[in-house]
Amino acid sequence: NAGVMQNPRHLVRRRGQEARLRCSPMKGHSHVYWYRQLPEEGLKFMVYLQKENIIDESGMPKERFSAEFPKEGPSILRIQQVVRGDSAAYFCASSANRGEGYGYTFGSGTRLTVV
Amino acid sequence: KNEVEQSPQNLTAQEGEFITINCSYSVGISALHWLQQHPGGGIVSLFMLSSGKKKHGRLIATINIQEKHSSLHITASHPRDSAVYICAVRSSNGNKLVFGAGTILRVKS
Numbered sequence A: 001n002a003g004v005m006q007n008p009r010h011l012v013r014r015r016g017q018e019a020r021l022r023c024s025p026m027k028g029h030s031h032v033y034w035y036r037q038l039p040e041e042g043l044k045f046m047v048y049l050q051k052e053n054i055i056d057e058s059g060m061p062k063e064r065f066s067a068e069f070p071k072e073g074p075s076i077l078r079i080q081q082v083v084r085g086d087s088a089a090y091f092c093a094s095s096a097n098r099g100e101g102y103g104y105t106f107g108s109g110t111r112l113t114v115v
Numbered sequence B: 001k002n003e004v005e006q007s008p009q010n011l012t013a014q015e016g017e018f019i020t021i022n023c024s025y026s027v028g029i030s031a032l033h034w035l036q037q038h039p040g041g042g043i044v045s046l047f048m049l050s051s052g053k054k055k056h057g058r059l060i061a062t063i064n065i066q067e068k069h070s071s072l073h074i075t076a077s078h079p080r081d082s083a084v085y086i087c088a089v090r091s092s093n094g095n096k097l098v099f100g101a102g103t104i105l106r107v108k109s
Helices: none
Strands: A005-007 A010-013 A019-024 A031-037 A043-050 A053-056 A065-068 A075-079 A088-095 A110-114 B004-007 B010-014 B019-025 B029-037 B043-049 B052-056 B059-064 B069-074 B083-091 B097-099 B103-108
Touching: A005 A088, A010 A019, A019 A088, A019 A110, A031 A075, A031 B097, A043 A065, A043 A075, A043 B097, A075 A088, B004 B083, B010 B019, B019 B029, B019 B083, B019 B103, B029 B069, B043 B052, B043 B059, B043 B069, B069 B083
Parallel strands: A010 A110, B010 B103
Antiparallel strands: A005 A019, A019 A075, A031 A043, A031 A088, A043 A053, A065 A075, A088 A110, B004 B019, B019 B069, B029 B043, B029 B083, B052 B059, B059 B069, B083 B097, B083 B103
């Protein structure tokens, strides 16, 4: 019974390229959250999605970043025209619901390096 | 001031010692999480609390909602407990977690 699967584990992109990060939630989980951990900083919320809907994107940078969670397939975090400051670990978490009784399961993260 | 404050930032202990990590928060929450992260590794959820106390093996987590404070205790610490321990609060609407800066724990043998 696989947990939250993120891929790739490591991603290297040149400045100006696009980065696509994938997250497959735990079986039975329909709520997905993306968090970013910049070097030497704590984790910060980016976006919360349910199937086909963005519920809260208050943590997403206004430009170049987008997220989706289609009816079929994984959630995708897309970063266009990457810059060095985008280098970070990106973690996905999933839950069965957002109520207080529902725990989170985290993925292993994608380490993005922009060169 | 951060919404979630952890102390201490760094902690070094001898194997076998009892360890306490504290977390204070200033916002309304629906739940509080304790997480563990090894260097370069993923994040493991240790506890989710909305009241009282939970125990799992050598780990104990408590929360005082009135005082907006939680503690994580590790009994009989072991070098394999060395990791970053992160307190995170779930917002009242349940949409997101707000994280503390983490406590870097090193247990020496």
